[in-house]
Amino acid sequence: MTTYALKFEAELPDVVDACEAAFYEHFDGLISESYGRLLITVYMDGHENAVSAAKCAAMELRRKLDISVRRTDRDLVDASEISRRTDRSRESVRQLINGERRRGTPFPKPVAAPNGKRLWEWGVVNEWLRLNVPEGADPEHHLSRDEMTVVDGWLLRWNTLPRDQHVRSEFLEIVASVSAHRELHRRPRPESEAWVSSWNVREQVVQTESRPASTPSRG
Template identity: 65%
Template sequence: MTTYALSFEVQPLCDVAAVEEAFYEHFDGTVAESFGRFLITMYMDGHDNGVSAAKNAAMELQRKLDVVVCRMDRDLVDASEIARRTDRSRESIRQIIHGERHKGEAFPVPLGAPNGKRIWEWGVVNEWLHRNIPESGDPERYLSRDEMAVVDAWLVRWGTMPQEQHVRSEFYEITAAQMVSTEFQRPSTSHRPSGGWVSSWNVRRQTQTESLASRTAG
């Protein structure tokens, strides 16, 4: 079973001690403060993919800790930090980065290089290690850059939309994806969403459109 390591930036934390106590009572992970940012890292399994695990984790954190989950933390590392986490020398990591060791798949491109110091997202590096140097890195899996972007967008929508509108938006994404799929895969009707649900959705959408048109004409 895959275990995901999920790191979130949260706010507000009026009583850090109370939040820490509640966190360790319900979850496995850590609570930390980093340069004014409050970070929670937790481990979850039992999910088909990382996005599903992150969404579930965010909802559980907000429900049980009474915090607002703002976004996923990228967990940035430089070469020295990679060496520390993998228990290797800095020279060994330098050789790995430049392809002098474990030749094959190129080491991930840095996220940036402020003042010439290259930095990476630890999740990206850890996935590369899983594929190329299995004995190094963390045993848990991290979300990819694209997966974190999906979760961040979902967190913004979840935090700003009314619940009813959020549910409708989720349904629209599901049905839209399935309609695109039918153009290429032509699945049987048993794989399509419930006809009554879709009809109800379309009626509401049509009513809203007609109402808007009548107001505009008036």
């Protein structure tokens, strides 16, 4: 069973201690305050994909803690933090980053480099480690960069639209997706065969036009 480690930034409650107590009563994960931000990591399993797990986690946090999840947390790390999380030496991590080890699969590109200090999203690095250095990766799966974008858009809509409008828009998106899928598979096969036939006809025409004219016979 796939376990997802989902990291969010949520609104800061009036009483952080009470929120923390309620969190550990209902969830498996971590919660902390950092520079005025409430950061939450929730471990979820039993879902078909990471986006579904993230949506469920956000709704459960709202229902059980009465807090709003604002966005996913990118969980940025530098080389030294990668070294700490993977339990590898800094030199070993430097070699991985520079492609001096595990040749053939480039290390992910950094998302930023303030003052030359390169930063990566841990979820992206962890997925690369899972494929290339399995012993250094977290056992849990993280949201990919595209999945974080999808979840952030959903959270923005969920936090701003009235519930009935949000549910209705979700329903319309699902229906549209299913309809498009059905239409794609409902498309009749003869249409493609007709295209092939027309292509063959045009090919025959080209060959016919390019054929040299016959020389009239001499009587």
